[in-house]
Amino acid sequence: MTIPRFRIQCGNSLALMRLLESASIDCVITDPPYSGFEFTGKSSHYRHALLPYLDEIKRCVRDQRIAVSQPEEHIDQVKQELPVSGYAKIDDAFADQRGAAATFLLCNPVSTSDTAAESWRDIPDSSHPNHRDVNKMAAIVKIMSRPGETVLDPFCGSAAIGIACLLLGRNYVGYELDEARAAEAEQRLVTISEVIALNDR
Numbered sequence: 001m002t003i004p005r006f007r008i009q010c011g012n013s014l015a016l017m018r019l020l021e022s023a024s025i026d027c028v029i030t031d032p033p034y035s036g037f038e039f040t041g042k043s044s045h046y047r048h049a050l051l052p053y054l055d056e057i058k059r060c061v062r063d064q065r066i067a068v069s070q071p072e073e074h075i076d077q078v079k080q081e082l083p084v085s086g087y088a089k090i091d092d093a094f095a096d097q098r099g100a101a102a103t104f105l106l107c108n109p110v111s112t113s114d115t116a117a118e119s120w121r122d123i124p125d126s127s128h129p130n131h132r133d134v135n136k137m138a139a140i141v142k143i144m145s146r147p148g149e150t151v152l153d154p155f156c157g158s159a160a161i162g163i164a165c166l167l168l169g170r171n172y173v174g175y176e177l178d179e180a181r182a183a184e185a186e187q188r189l190v191t192i193s194e195v196i197a198l199n200d201r
């Protein structure tokens, strides 16, 4: 198997996405902050804070293949901005907090057959306060992308989505504002790439 490639870039994803060519990415899967954005313009509304990011995501992605997680209270607002065709609710979506669910808004998914979570062990630890369960993120990766494709995650955090991508044979590009989190994400992906390379021998 070809070892999937990855790239983590530290910086504001809005600025980083603006450097990408239009329709140059196969798919976006991301888990934006549910609060704590720097609000833009006159409105302090969450939707308005997220809007410029969604506009860039739609510009970068070929065929509008996009999955974005949202808390229940924001779903009605955010779905006005995306061609949503379905939802995936994931229970116990955090790696170390039981009971917290995540709902992904799905636009143009590619698979409805192979959508199960995985049961990989020995996923590298993370100190990120909101790190997702890699095994559960695998279900979203399978629904939204094909092996060999490149997935962009503009709010990568600990790169839980990225680890699932590499283990499923997808390439991954992650953007993260916080330097320490970006460094940790990079290290986790290096570790997983080494595991994949070893298993491939």
Ligand SMILES: C[S@@+](CC[C@H](N)C(=O)[O-])C[C@H]1O[C@@H](n2cnc3c(N)ncnc32)[C@H](O)[C@@H]1O
Pocket (backbone or CB within 6 Å): 011, 012, 013, 014, 031, 032, 033, 034, 128, 130, 131, 132, 133, 154, 155, 156, 157, 158, 159, 160, 161, 175, 176, 177, 178, 181
């Ligand atoms: C909800 S967390 C993502 C968690 C991730 N799915 C995981 O499993 O670790 C959102 C991340 O987006 C980052 N972030 C917030 N605003 C950003 C921006 N403008 N550009 C890039 N990253 C940003 C935060 O630092 C945070 O790590």
